[in-house]
Amino acid sequence: MFKNILVSYDGTNFSNRAFRKALDIAEKDESKITIFTVIEGEYSAITGFSKINIQTIRKQQSAAKKYIYKLEKDAKNLNVPISVKIKQGTSIIKEIISMANSDKTDLIVMGSHGRTGLNKLILGSVANGVAQQSKCSVMVIK
Amino acid sequence: MTFKNILVPYDGSTYSLLAFNKAVALSKQHNSHIRVLSCLDIRNLGGWYIDKRINKDIMKKAKKITEELFLKLDNIAKKNAVSVDFKIIESNNTVKAITSFAKSKNIDLVIMGSSGRGKFDKILLGSVSNGVMQKAKCPVLIIK
Numbered sequence: 543m544f545k546n547i548l549v550s551y552d553g554t555n556f557s558n559r560a561f562r563k564a565l566d567i568a569e570k571d572e573s574k575i576t577i578f579t580v581i582e583g584e585y586s587a588i589t590g591f592s593k594i595n596i597q598t599i600r601k602q603q604s605a606a607k608k609y610i611y612k613l614e615k616d617a618k619n620l621n622v623p624i625s626v627k628i629k630q631g632t633s634i635i636k637e638i639i640s641m642a643n644s645d646k647t648d649l650i651v652m653g654s655h656g657r658t659g660l661n662k663l664i665l666g667s668v669a670n671g672v673a674q675q676s677k678c679s680v681m682v683i684k
Numbered sequence: 685m686t687f688k689n690i691l692v693p694y695d696g697s698t699y700s701l702l703a704f705n706k707a708v709a710l711s712k713q714h715n716s717h718i719r720v721l722s723c724l725d726i727r728n729l730g731g732w733y734i735d736k737r738i739n740k741d742i743m744k745k746a747k748k749i750t751e752e753l754f755l756k757l758d759n760i761a762k763k764n765a766v767s768v769d770f771k772i773i774e775s776n777n778t779v780k781a782i783t784s785f786a787k788s789k790n791i792d793l794v795i796m797g798s799s800g801r802g803k804f805d806k807i808l809l810g811s812v813s814n815g816v817m818q819k820a821k822c823p824v825l826i827i828k
Contacts, residue, residue, distance in 0.1 A: 566687075649825075665818045670818075674808050680825070682817055682823060
């Protein structure tokens with residue numbers, strides 16, 4: 543039913559739970575999981591998110607890989623094929639949606655809240671944006 | 685962690701039928717129970733000059749129509765050997781009715797179409813799907 547599952551991951555508790563649910567579905571459905579992380583780069587008040595500083599981006603990439611390494615292990619224990627993609631871009635929502643379109647994903651699984659924002663009552667901005675704009679089905683985990 | 689109870693809000697549109705089919709496929713794999721919920725808007729024509737019995741008559745007819753719609757879903761479920769039950773709620777606020785139903789019945793997953801009967805836009809999310817996604821306490825799967 544869902545052959546390609548995209549899990550957008552940012553290291554928070556919500557996204558960990560989203561990954562667990564994705565594993566649950568993938569195990570029964572024999573589907574492929576892609577873990578996707580977007581790195582924003584450094585923020586400065588004058589230039590916004592700059593692409594210039596390569597060193598910080600590299601640091602962030604290695605930190606992200608450390609988190610994802612654990613997830614890969616869990617997936618391998620359950621014999622679920624998994625692939626990891628890390629991308630750099632300014633708009634997280636746009637990156638996730640273009641990734642889902644180009645990769646022919648059937649389902650995006652994501653946590654309801656991410657790293658930013660303070661309100662836990664309503665939906666996070668990224669989850670809301672992806673649910674509104676994506677062309678494939680979206681599952682929001684709370 | 686698996687999905688024991690799946691709620692499918694149904695309104696007769698093609699998107700909600702898609703959502704129901706996905707729910708059947710999921711519950712086949714996870715052995716879960718499907719609850720189909722239809723929410724009827726309470727129609728009050730208002731005006732002191734209108735007979736109150738007309739309002740009641742409208743609701744009765746609406747219930748009959750939804751029960752006929754449910755028969756179709758029941759056939760699909762029986763073909764796939766999935767356990768289903770149906771429920772009709774009358775309320776003024778569809779989003780509130782769905783979320784409170786999900787809360788009280790220990791629903792693990794809500795599956796719904798991206799837009800319902802409204803024809804305005806198919807690009808963005810429908811208002812009910814958006815509201816349920818924002819307010820529900822359980823995971824929500826939106827089918828497009």
